[in-house]
Each structure stands twice: as C-alpha cells, then as structure tokens.
Ligand SMILES: Cc1ncc(COP(=O)(O)O)c(C=O)c1O
C-alpha cells in the first residue's frame with residue numbers, strides 16, 4: 514500500500530516510512546492511496562477470531578509488503594496479550610440498542626493502548642531492520658501521553674518527548690506519565706492548552722534541520738499507523754452485532770477526530786455503518802460545523818472530560834480531503850485559509866455529503882455528570898466522563914432501528930473527581946496502578962515558546978551523542 518499526503522506536495526511512502534515519518538513533509542497527513550475493501554464473505558470469515566488475529570487481518574492491507582504478515586500477526590499477539598480482558602475489546606449492552614465498546618482494558622486504561630501497544634512493537638521492528646533511532650514527539654490532553662510512554666519506555670531505538678498542558682489533565686493522567694523514570698522518556702508541562710502542545714509538535718516537524726537531526730517521529734493520530742490500528746475494533750464490534758447482514762451506528766466521544774475517522778475508514782472497507790455520531794464537550798467545533806457549516810476557532814475551555822479539550826481537530830483534514838474528492842490542492846488551500854483566519858466552511862454540497870454520514874452532539878459538564886449518574890443508576894455501569902458524552906449522544910441521536918456502538922474510551926478510575934461528583938464515590942485504580950500517588954514525579958515545565966521547547970528536545974535527543 515502506498516500513502517499520499519492530503520496536501521499533495523510530499524513524496525508517496527509505504528507503511529513503514531509513514532510510521533517513521535509521522536507527518537508529511539508538506540505539513541499534510543498521510544492517507545492510503547485507496548481504501549482496501551472486504552467482501553461480505555471476507556467479513557464473515559473474521560467473525561469469532563481472537564482480537565489479535567482479527568486486528569492483523571484488518572491491518573494487513575495497510576501494512577502491505579512493508580512488514581511480513583507473520584511478523585505483523587506476532588506483533589498483534591504480543592501487543593494485546595497484556596490486556597486485562599480476554600476479549601480485549603468487549604461489547605457490553607447498556608440499554609435497548611446501546612452497546613459500550615470497552616476500549617480501556619490496556620495498561621494505561623484508555624483506548625490509546627489499542628494502537629500504541631502495537632506501535633511500540635512496530636517501531637522496534639522497523640528500526641531493528643533498518644538501523645538507527647528516532648525521537649518521537651507527542652502532544653497529549655491526557656491519554657495519548659501515558660499510552661505512548663508505556664509503549665516506548667525503555668526501548669533502545671526510541672526517545673520520547675510528551676508535551677501536556679500544565680494543570681489541564683486529571684492528576685491520575687499526569688502521574689501516569691510523569692512517574693515513568695525510564696531514561697528515554699521526557700515529559701514537558703507546557704504553559705498552554707492542548708492545541709498549543711499540538712502546534713509545538715507540528716512546528717518541530719516544520720523545522721527541517723531539527724526534524725532531520727533528531728529523526729523526528731509522531732505517535733499522535735496524525736500518524737496514519739495510529740488510525741490503521743484503531744480500525745479493527747470497529748470491525749469486531751459490528752461483526753458481534755450482526756454485520757455484514759445488519760447495519761450499525763457508532764457514537765464516538767471526539768477531540769482530535771482520530772477515533773471517529775477510524776470508524777469511518779471501517780465503513781470504506783466494507784463494514785456497514787449507517788451513521789457516525791460525533792460527541793463533543795463544550796469544546797464543540799465539530800458539532801458546530803456539522804450543525805451550521807461553520808468551523809470557527811474558539812478558545813479551548815477546561816471541562817470534566819479533559820482529553821476532549823481540543824480546539825483544532827487534526828484528523829478533520831483527512832475527512833475533508835476525502836470529501837473534496839481527494840483534491841490535494843483544494844485541501845491545502847482550505848487548511849491554509851483556516852490557519853490564517855481561524856474559520857472554515859465548505860461548499861454546500863460537500864457539507865451536505867458530510868452530514869449524510871455524520872451527526873454532531875454537544876454536552877455540558879452538568880449533563881455529563883447527570884449521564885454518569887443515570888447510567889450508574891439504571892445499568893449499574895460506571896462510565897468515565899468521555900464515555901458518558903458518547904452514551905448521551907447515542908441516546909439523543911440514534912437512528913431508528915440501528916444498534917449504536919458507543920466507544921467507551923477510558924476507565925472511570927482515571928477521573929475520580931468527576932465520578933465522585935456524579936455518584937458520590939471514587940472508583941479504585943486497578944492493582945497495577947495502586948501506588949501511583951506515592952511515586953516520584955519527573956517533568957520539566959516550559960513556556961509556550963517554540964525556541965525554548967526546541968532547545969529542551971534537542972538537548973534530550975542529543976544527550977548520548
Ligand atoms: C478518553 C478519551 N476520549 C475521547 C478522546 C477523543 O478521541 P479523538 O482525539 O480520537 O477524537 C480522547 C483523546 O483522544 C480520549 O483520551
């Protein structure tokens with residue numbers, strides 16, 4: 514499989530090169546040249562497979578000849594062996610037609626583990642074959658950081674720098690990152706919000722001398738390998754509910770748009786998904802766009818679902834590129850205008866086409882707590898605040914007759930303060946994290962200033978040279 518940039522000016526690459534490159538040289542995002550397609554018979558043949566086997570088969574067309582299938586299979590087995598549920602991504606019915614797809618049984622208790630546990634093995638495999646090492650830079654609003662650090666800590670060919678917005682993650686999320694003491698890990702608490710962290714990472718990629726000198730790579734969902742590894746769980750859930758014979762809908766709590774884009778990719782590959790419900794907190798740029806064709810930037814506000822406190826949803830560029838008929842020039846122009854003006858609207862026919870697939874939904878903090886309390890009361894199920902937004906979206910927007918798969922993106926124990934407000938008790942952390950509050954933290958703080966952050970990253974990456 515070859516990959517092309519959404520902005521059309523970067524050279525095409527294979528999967529291994531895309532994995533290592535992260536972002537395309539022209540600032541665009543890599544996309545597969547075409548979507549692999551599974552026939553109904555091929556979908557049926559995936560039913561009942563252990564998750565690791567299903568994941569390997571769904572990802573195989575994206576990986577192509579870059580990695581042998583047997584190696585991919587072995588890496589999927591190793592990646593998912595450590596998950597605490599035998600089904601890896603169990604599906605739990607919570608109401609008539611509403612199913613939680615639990616994506617939080619990995620080591621850091623969030624859906625990011627599904628892709629990043631595998632990414633750790635993929636980086637190691639590709640770098641061992643080619644030689645050399647990379648420095649990964651990542652931005653987090655809480656969950657990507659710990660999942661990436663967990664996957665990369667102690668690996669010999671990788672350094673990892675994670676930027677989080679100071680004071681804007683939950684304490685559990687911060688400690689999951691900052692208590693890891695492996696020498697190849699650096700945490701930076703940035704004085705800013707998630708968008709500032711993400712901009713900092715993109716600025717590092719735009720700085721060609723820096724990018725080249727430290728062999729910069731990415732673990733955010735700007736890296737297509739992340740998206741590819743998030744697609745299989747939508748196959749698994751839809752098959753469990755009767756696909757390909759039965760159509761389903763999905764409701765996805767959304768920030769950077771990677772997870773819902775993975776669901777949309779599953780549809781392009783043949784999974785019958787009739788509707789994509791995009792669920793936001795008060796940072797509602799996506800639901801505003803879907804309601805009124807107005808994507809205008811507003812300051813990022815803090816909420817009880819901090820991982821979704823995101824202003825610019827990077828992966829929307831990928832969707833835009835698709836709905837613009839893969840016209841890279843038009844995509845590049847639209848993104849440049851958005852960057853310059855903070856506003857985006859698309860041609861009416863394009864917007865209507867997007868709305869045929871996607872519905873937006875927004876929930877306040879108060880209503881999020883009410884949804885956590887309701888689900889606990891009615892189904893004895895403790896949903897974290899992000900998942901609760903997805904559940905409320907499913908209740909409000911479910912298309913008639915379609916079961917809705919709600920992406921349960923994090924474990925409630927990551928957000929004890931919000932859960933206590935909703936139901937009056939604090940959920941316990943699983944045993945492997947029970948000492949988290951006693952462990953020593955290690956991180957540096959930095960102003961929202963590119964030159965200072967760049968200095969920190971360069972010194973860290975060059976420390977052994
Ligand atoms: C718990 C949780 N829910 C939802 C999201 C939003 O996912 P995405 O950024 O893929 O839209 C995130 C962050 O990515 C998250 O950590």
Ligand SMILES: N[C@@H](CCOP(=O)(O)O)C(=O)O
Nearest residue numbers: 653654655656657733734820
């Ligand atoms: N919500 C994420 C932010 C980045 O999303 P990603 O999927 O692009 O890595 C987080 O919790 O860190």
